[in-house]
Amino acid sequence: MDTTIRYLTMLRMIPREPSWITVQDMRRKLVDHGYKVTLRTIQRDLIKLESYFPLRCSDDQNQYGWSWLKVAGVLNIPGLDPHTALTLKFVDLHLRRLLPPSVLKFLNPYLENADAVLEGASGPELSGWLDQIRVLSRGQRLQAPTIRDEVLAVIYDALLQGRRFSAHYRPRFGTGETKGYEINPLGLVVRDQVIYLVCCLKEYDNVIQFVLHRFESAELLNTPRRTPPDFDLDAYIQSGAFDMIRGEWIPLTALIDGNVAFHLGESALAEDQVLERQSDGRYRLTAIVRDTLQLRWWLLGFGEQVEVLEPAALREEFAERVRKLAERYQREG
Template sequence: MNHETVLRLITLLQLIPNSPRSSNTWTLKQKLIEEGFAPSDRTLQRDLEKLSLGFPIECDDSKKPYKWSLHNDYSNRLPEMDNASALTWALAEEYLTGLLPQVAVDKLKNQFEHAHQILDVQSKNSFSQWRQTVKAIPNGKALIPAEIESDIWQVVTEALLEKKALEVEYLSRKKNKVKSFSVHPIGMVVKHSITYLVAMIKDYDDIRQLALHRIKKATLTESNARTIENFSIDEYINSGAFGYSIEEKETELNALIEPSVAWVLEETPVSHQQELIFEPKMNLFKLKATVPDNDETLWWLMGFGSKVEVVSPKCWREKIYNHALAIVERAQ
């Protein structure tokens, strides 16, 4: 269950009144729309059924639209946010803003604003200066997440959850031209600053990756999306589809590293199988570690520049050498 679904369920629970008051299905849907959601009738019905499994929700189905209420002695209000929780939400906002598309972060806007209010109004406690004392920074240079239109995000996520086909207008990166075609969503992946819709196109069976920020228009259809039997997003990623694998083969890294890098790796190891041995004659550390055998690990090593000398794998050492040589030749 993704964060959008969780947030929609929490919001819906908050909208259901205690008996003897009640709200019908149509009213609940309109209130959800006001909160920034756009569930289909089927989605709303399914959400109410899910909530009914864990909460004392009563349904008057004597006539349509059905009426919904919570047992009169049940409190559906979430616990009041304390200072420490508010500070945690503030940190989460800082972190997620650099990780997720803004349209996704905006779905948590009410929680963030509530946290801000709690921290801002308490001028006499130790949390009052949080804006000046709290910051979440990325590990390395993070690109700004690609901007996704709110209506595109809403339609695409609903199609994915409802297993419905889409009609889209998509900007082709190779041809720099907008093309129209049908899309059958089967998954979604956020990688660095870009969110991808994993899908099949038209009547083709091969799996494609569509960058959401390049979708210029998306229309939800009534047609069921084509599916792949036993499809697993983890297995798809492990196949190397995104240049990355969750369960990738590993290799033994041996390198000579400067003390400043060793200090970092002592506190935050590159792997659970890591050894650091100081060599006083060279004033360097020998690093031995089991690491993922992929390009991302290699790029991470290259980011240290001359502070890290890779001894093995030999192919990595050669790639780093050739990369450095190309830079020198270009500078001459």
């Protein structure tokens, strides 16, 4: 019985390609689980398991590693129930609009397992459920940029293991040539269809961002990751790193049309938001908000349905934008 449980424990430790685990690492984890086994025993066990499961041993003679084949199914104990399978499919419908295929590819075995469970489930309610669910976006949907599979695997491993990685990155501006970096990964931030790596370089404390789709290559290093003192990902985001803050908190006052007011009545702009109906049918909106570029994009997205009153500087900025826009449209095409 102990051997069977050890086999199951080992199978759960083995990652899917392109990641892998060495026999030495597996032995350390097994010891942590209370199993007293030798490297030779683990090697013999893995060879035996390979004859029953789609496992693969790497060809690297310096350090053999084991992984599940990419096409391997998911070993679920206990099995996936229909309601959990439905939840996974709903997650898939939502995430496929946010994340690039290279990221979602890690979920494919679980989604395929969910499909198999739903196909085998009895009752028309389950089989037709996905035909009754759709996920829509209020904004213009953009195609997610492509991220290299091997790069993504290295970044994930570096974050999980607390290690540095070296990489070649293509800057946004420049000649198109890549630059080499030694990176301390601190976290990932997903914004719309773009995934950002928050990190610092070598021994520096300055926190910067890279977008994952501009990495051309990456290699995991044995050097431990260096984290700047008192770094906190949430605090970094709240500081305005991704909202591109122009100033501080501002008191916003605007006149908005009824449909915008209805929207804000259900999803408030701020906790202190106040909506007051005016004699012309519009609503007076007041709220304390961050002075960000994101706020400007959001307000401008409503077009003529929103008129900013205060702050005066923001109203003048919008008026200047409108003047420039009108000039462009008055020109002959």
